Amino acid sequence: MENVQAYIESGILELYVLGDISPEERLQVEEMAANHSEVKAEIGEIELSMEAFAETHAVETSELVKTKILNSLLVNLGDDKTFTKPRKHNSEEVFEDEVDNVIALPARRSNFYKYAFAACLTLLLISVYGIVNLYSKLQESSTQLTAMQLDKQKIANQVNVMDDELDIYRDTSYKVLKLKGVAKSPQSAMTLAWSPVTKKVVLDMHSVKLPAHDKQHQYQLWALVGGKPVDMGVFDLNTDTASVKQMKSIAMADAFAVTLEPAGGSAGPTLDQMVVMGGTK
Incomplete structure (x- = not known):
């Protein structure tokens, strides 16, 4: 019985009537009212008291005060306790007792929505930042992957070239020919490999001295x-x-020579521009 009385005096029943408690607390109050007649009776008395209070203090407010209340709600200023002192507005005077009789609206619910909106906005900004950061990292990873693929292709090409070089030395049908500089360019030299069997001719670009x-x-x-x-x-x-x-x-050749020609080559060699020459035997 003492616990029931302490519960009644805790103030939660007044909050229940005002609707300012959580869903869990509401269920608890309703369960207590169902199990204890004293709690149910107290709730009824609180409701009657609040109705009487509202009827006693009810006033017919002016249009100015109504407009102020609506504007206050629209800008989420539900925690205002009083309005401005009496003044004339559009030839209509607002009296002191008229303002004092306006019952302030509870601010807790309005503040809750403001804080909830601020929290949602903060989470949105954090999410946007995270998405932008993730996109940047993906772009960086994509660039690195492209670079790796290019390096892989370059290495593959180098391996193919090395295989071609090794094939020259493995294939005994190749003849390694050294072309020497002529009178016009005595310091010139280069090496080529030619296989009469496969008809392939390959220049050793590392050996070129032209x-x-x-x-x-x-x-x-x-x-x-x-x-x-x-x-x-x-x-x-x-x-x-x-x-x-x-x-x-080419399958048959008695000798090979190199001349300097216009870009793209010529139909016939410019003999005075010959730089190297060498026989096949």
Whole structure:
């Protein structure tokens, strides 16, 4: 019985009538009212007291006060306890007793929504920051992946080139020919490998020692067959950076020579621009 009286005096029943308690507390009050007639009777008395209080203090407020209340609700200022002192507004005077009789609205619920909105906004900003940060990291990872793929392709190309070089040494049908500089360019030299069986001709670009040339010219390889020159393709000291370069195929050749020609090559060799030459026997 003492516990019931202490519960009644705790003030929770007044909050229950005002509707200012949590759903869990509401269920607890209703359970207590169902089990204890004293609690139920106290709730009834509180309701009657509040109705009487509201009727006693009810006043017909002016339009100015009503407008102020509505504006206060719209801007979430439910925690205002009083309004401004009496003043005239549009030729209508607001009296002191009229303002004092306005019952302040509970601020707790309004404050709750303001804090909830602020919390939601904070979470939204944090989420946006997280998404932007994640997107940046994904972009960085994508760039790194692209770079790795390019490196992988470059390594694969280098491996293929090395395999081609090894094939030259493994295949006994290849002849390694050293072309030497002519009178015009005695310091020039280069090495090529030629297989009469597979008809392949491969230049060793690391061994090339030829005079530098401008962008308007390229070196052109020729095969001499029965005294006649046969075009074997062009190569460029500035852009051909691979260790080996495969040229056009040929089955028969008495010798090979290199001349400097206009970019793209010529139909016939410019003999006074010959830099190296070497026989096949």
